[in-house]
Amino acid sequence: MTADEWQLLWFTAWVSALSTILILPFGLATAWLLARHEWPGKSIVETLVSLPLVMPPVATGLILLKILGEKGAVGGFFYRHFDVDIAFTWRGVLIALAVMSFPLLVRSTRVAFEQVNPRLEQIARTLGASNARVFTTITLPLASHGVIGGLLLAFARALGEFGATIMVAGYISGRTATLSTEIYHSFNNGEDSHAYRLLGMSVALAFLAVWSSELFMRRRKTAQ
């Protein structure tokens, strides 16, 4: 493996990890609200959260590009006020990965929260615990296998993301290129051996992430 390939692997891994960390608080909050509460418009939020799973990733990427571009609502705001570009930078990659992996985290975490017996949370409240304490000491630990499994799935999804990333961040070697976009670019340019080495790295990383996720899910089932 060349130094550039190691750099590419490192960039893909850390931006995927960062996007997974970024979605964690939002994913936990959304999953908890969906699992434990009824509110008007809940079904719409459920649908919106799942949309990136079923929409063509390129279409999601196009929507993101419109929002995050220099003339977009969010991208324009950051460009005008902070002189910061989002589209076609590593920040664009980060947001594309976060949006695409968010539904997987929410779905897995929601199921895990739903499997926690609400009676345990109620009794914790009778023992004087605040909502925050109930969540951190009862709900979250009991759902931890599902949450960690969801995080690993989201990380694996981020590692392999292509469609949204190429739309929002393009392919800029050394700046926005990820394993997926580099494989596509190399193969198109006839650099087959380079593409196959990257393919091997992708398979190994994805296998590790999905296998760990399955392991956590299985441990959760066994624990129950």
Add this chain to the structure above:
Amino acid sequence: MNLQLKNIFLPLADFPLQIDLEIEGQATAIFGPSGAGKTSLLDLIAGLRRPASAVVRLDGRVLTDTSARITVPTRLRQIGYVPQDLALFPHLSVRHNLLYGCKDNHDSNSLFSYEHVTTVLEIAPLIERAVTNLSGGEKQRVALARALLASPRILLLDEPLASLDTVLKSKIIPYLARVRDEFHVPMLYVTHDWGEAEALCEEALIMECGKIVRGELIRKTATQEK
């Protein structure tokens, strides 16, 4: 103890819970068949269910008054609740279950001190074990101790012996009697076993289809005898 349950109306699946009474005894059984609304009543007192209308007062302190829009949060009610399934936290050890709601009773002479409660309920040998490795009777004692360590003003016991066989029941009843006598915490004891009610309570309220249909004196307390 004085527990006022006035103008209670809570819609349930098959009938509404409708209660209007005042409980004075130290240990009162709520007796009735399954599905009569007994657990819903305890949940309502603990603040776990929102009634359509209710006034709940414990020793003069308003816990719920829907007309005045007062609902004291569950965590501030100082109610020790032992549900039917005990709801021990499965990921915590016995010690951490006990300490979960434990007030800082550093004074070992305090009624609800850790030492006193674990001694009375003979829990010391179980402290380091996982709750998932306890027997049915041991779980009952840990759940009781956990509720007591939160220094409750009333204990709500929801069929705590329902899942135990007769032999184990006879072993646990003395512990419950000891809790009643040692800690002087008033208790509402939900059961559909008249023998348990007789063994532990002064009076029984008979509940059917969400209503208290009658009350029966089981035995006189020392105060009543005077």
